[in-house]
Amino acid sequence: MNCHPLILHVDADAFYASVEQVLHPELRGKAVIVGANNRGVVSAASYEARRFGVHSAMPVAQARRLCPHGVFLEPNFAAYSEYSRQMFEIMRRYSPAVEATSVDEGYVDLSGTLRLHKAPPWEVAHRMLQEIRVTLGINVSGGLAGSKMAAKMATGLAKPNGLLYLEPEKAWMVLGRLPVGSIPGVGKKTEKILRGHGIITVADLAASPGRLVGSLLGQWGEKLPESAAGHDYRPVRVEPVESQKSYSKERTLAEDTTDYNLIRHVACEIAEKLSYRLREDGKGASTVTLKVRYADFTQTSRSISLREPTNANAVIFACLDRLFGKAVTHRQRIRQVGVKLSGIGPPVYQEDLFEPRRGLAYRKDRLADAIRNRFGFTSVRVADCFLQGHRWQLK
DNA sequence: TCTGGGGTCCTAGGACCC
DNA sequence: TCTGGGGTCCTAGGACCC
Helix, strand or coil: CCCCCCEEEEEECCHHHHHHHHHCHHHCCCCEEECCCCCCECCEECHHHHCCCCCCCCEHHHHHHHCCCCEEECCCHHHHHHHHHHHHHHHHHHCCCEEEEECCEEEEECCCHHHHHCCCHHHHHHHHHHHHHHHHCCCEEEEEECCHHHHHHHHHHHCCCCEEECCHHHHHHHHCCCEHHHCCCCCHHHHHHHHHCCCCEHHHHHCCCHHHHHHHHCHHHHHHHHHHCCCCCCCCCCCCCCCCCEEEEEEEEEEEECCHHHHHHHHHHHHHHHHHHHHHHCCEEEEEEEEEEECCCCEEEEEEEEEEEECCHHHHHHHHHHHHHHHCCCCCCEEEEEEEEEEEECCCCCCCCCCCCCCHHHHHHHHHHHHHHHHCHHHCCHHHHHHCCCCCCCC
């Protein structure tokens, strides 16, 4: 009866800001801006704040100028993930085929709901969004269409707090007029390249030869015209089968610095947190990357691969130590430091030269972890001990 | 205006192997 | 003397997403 797939894309509006307004009712109707670090950017802005031109990814300093009366908040990620969990729980009551693509966004396959709910899919989608709105008190938008790409683009048109159903036959009359930049995955740079070749709208892209677009954008571009024409057959994936590929963390310093021992210290603190997460997840990483961003915003990274995945603090610190001299080559002020652990796999507890007794390093790390789990992460500072007597100077 | 932090995927060159 | 071709891994960088 329903041979076309029908996919609903759901996206919460100004999610972080909306949750804050639910948790703090006195903020309702006010310009709420999540992101309070003056060296950072806005994570979310309520619609009241957007009226002043504030939007996410905007520097906080700029947002303060545009909206001086706004309420600037530090993000409360624990609360956001709890609201996220509840939102997806509601979605799964309507269809088992739910794919979460981020904390506030996901796809629902409603192809089979006609029989299940004794109602047309549009009606089902509408009820689902209403239940989220009423139960959680936040605004959500939805796009219902024949493919993931069309559904997501429809959501963009439905915002704020709306639902747009694009019947498969009519979808591309609507979407074809949009600029190519509205296609998910086509950002500023890609849009500029396409515009340079006269490809302005989604319809232009759909009419372009795959080989041409592939030559402009690389291999992934070859399929883009087909997807733009509505031939996007990616299924809704219920299982997030593939596990996490990397663990990373970065920190922007309070001010730019040439104090390289401070930078090393920050890198080791970050590594401590990441390796703790690896151990908690029972994982290891075989590649360690150190990233440095300079005051002029240029960035550079250096990495080392090990033979086997590890989660031992001492091994990761030793890698960082070697990377530091390679990454920091010129005497420019540094703005940001980051560490990434990738090549995730089952950890191999191979002891290094300094720890001949098998398993000792791991037991030491886990002992420290146990203390942290009881008394807080900062109750143990391995980085401090490691860095003692390791003063470092640029050659 | 002055640019976060957490991720994913892709590309391209070089090394190395068969 | 003139130089293959494929596969895989490593490294560095870049685009993009929320």
